[in-house]
Amino acid sequence: MLYGAEMAASAPQRPSLRSKTVPLDDYGDNFERPAMIIRDGAIQDVEQMSAFLRQLTASGKRTSPDDEAFVRAHYIEDPDKVRCSVAEADGVILGFQSLKRAGVGNKWGVKPGWGIIGTHIHPAAARRGVGRALFAITRKAAGEAGLSYIDASIAATNPEALAYYEAMGFRTYRTPEGLICKRFDVSV
């Protein structure tokens, strides 16, 4: 298995997730992919989380803030947090999923007491099952927290996210302007 500088020298034109080159399958079949783990997000993850959120913003896939202070306050330390899981491989954060409990008067218009989900996958790690693995953990956390439903409010112009949440079992239940809101029944 090749890592770091050795990997970079072997495949200099391949994309990397950060300055340290990592063996995702962008590198082809000659390289092993490191095992992915799902764990609680922590303060030390904020820098990497913010870095790839900025990439999502630059590609038009994110409109909310993406700076480190926002990530810390709204994902890692949010008082309404139920769980914020990160997917990590070889020290690289591939994505994260946030689950919060909707409060009274929340800005998304979600019924108080329901869950609110957000999923953010590193562009170089998309469509490799990271989101699916994260939702297995989030779903369990929602059940343990006693949530009845989870809301995913998705931009109507985001077909990837619509397809992802539909594949995870979410179904459309309201369509405020510009959004398609899907909900997941935690009891099923």
Ligand SMILES: CC(C)(COP(=O)(O)OP(=O)(O)OC[C@H]1O[C@@H](n2cnc3c(N)ncnc32)[C@H](O)[C@@H]1OP(=O)(O)O)[C@@H](O)C(=O)NCCC(=O)NCCS
């Ligand atoms: C949308 C997103 C969360 C999906 O995460 P992911 O890790 O790429 O998804 P997975 O690889 O686990 O895919 C799970 C299933 O979702 C569906 N899916 C995911 N991405 C898809 C795409 N681009 N097109 C069609 N279906 C897709 C498929 O059914 C897929 O199963 P399959 O690969 O076996 O066919 C991710 O691409 C992302 O973070 N996008 C940018 C940020 C964003 O839009 N977040 C949501 C905001 S509401």
